[in-house]
Amino acid sequence: MTAAMWALQLLVPADRSLFPRVEAAIRGGVTLVQLREKDRPDGETYRVGRELRDLVRRQGAAFFVNDRPDLALALEADGVHVGEGDLPVAIVRRIAPSLLIGMSCHDIPSAQMAAEADYIGFGPVFPTPSKDDAAAPTGPEILRQVARQARRPVVAIGGIGIGTAAQLKGSGIAGVAVISAILGAGDAGAAARELRHALGL
Numbered sequence: 001m002t003a004a005m006w007a008l009q010l011l012v013p014a015d016r017s018l019f020p021r022v023e024a025a026i027r028g029g030v031t032l033v034q035l036r037e038k039d040r041p042d043g044e045t046y047r048v049g050r051e052l053r054d055l056v057r058r059q060g061a062a063f064f065v066n067d068r069p070d071l072a073l074a075l076e077a078d079g080v081h082v083g084e085g086d087l088p089v090a091i092v093r094r095i096a097p098s099l100l101i102g103m104s105c106h107d108i109p110s111a112q113m114a115a116e117a118d119y120i121g122f123g124p125v126f127p128t129p130s131k132d133d134a135a136a137p138t139g140p141e142i143l144r145q146v147a148r149q150a151r152r153p154v155v156a157i158g159g160i161g162i163g164t165a166a167q168l169k170g171s172g173i174a175g176v177a178v179i180s181a182i183l184g185a186g187d188a189g190a191a192a193r194e195l196r197h198a199l200g201l
Helices: 016-028 042-058 069-074 089-095 108-112 140-149 162-168 188-199
Strands: 008-012 032-035 062-066 079-082 100-105 119-122 154-157 175-178
Touching (some): 008 188, 016 042, 016 188, 032 042, 079 089, 108 140, 162 188, 175 188
Parallel strands (some): 008 032, 008 175, 032 062, 100 119, 119 154
């Protein structure tokens, strides 16, 4: 595990039509791809996830699964990202010792409790349309406090794109996680390059 792994994470649903965008995004600077699927049956998610994993690894990026340690193990992923409502990190570590673990946190106290994770996903920093039940935006200043205090790398999430990235430069974060900023762009590779440049990562 290197610090560069966390720099630019892309969350992707189990959708083969997005594979060309994912490949272009990795070439443009995405360092980690996270399979995030809420709606499809497990069997289909596994089959598409296996193809996505192979694509990601061919391009030299890390592959994580959102919320599902069981699926992450089945797909032989590099790691899993869990939320505060999922299995505790200590339990995930016990049942899946081979996986790196990220944990979503939404305020300073929860970030302080995430010391057992390998990295902290903190946010939403800005308003985001990608998650219906997202907490209220924290803003960049709270993010800076978390990054200063955390004993783990902090990855900013929520509403991050070219228009907001400059506000995070120099904040002490290890990286950002995005969806629409790259998958919704006309050129996913160019969007990834621009985002990393704007963040100074």
